[in-house]
Amino acid sequence: MDGVSLSAEKLQEADCVLIATDHSDFDYDWIVENSKIVVDTRNATRGVKNHRDKIVKI
Known part of the structure; x- marks a missing residue:
């Protein structure tokens, strides 16, 4: 898995965004x-x- 820079464009392209760590x-x-x-x-x-x-919170 590769990291990408966080941008509005990348977020909008994603089907789902997962928050696995609270920073x-x-x-x-x-x-x-x-x-x-x-x-x-x-x-x-x-x-x-x-x-x-x-x-969605789990």
């Missing part, structure tokens, strides 16, 4: 806004107010 360096509001669906395994999106319908 304070990431803007989760921006990530959710630019993603089709976000699977959050770490509750990293707990503070995200908008687009809650895109977030």
Whole structure:
């Protein structure tokens, strides 16, 4: 698996975005806004107010 730079374009191209680690360096509001669906395994999106319908927590 190769890493890619995080950009709005890459997020929008992805079918699903997986959050496997909670890092304070990431803007989760921006990530959710630019993603089709976000699977959050770490509750990293707990503070995200908008687009809650895109977030799946497991």
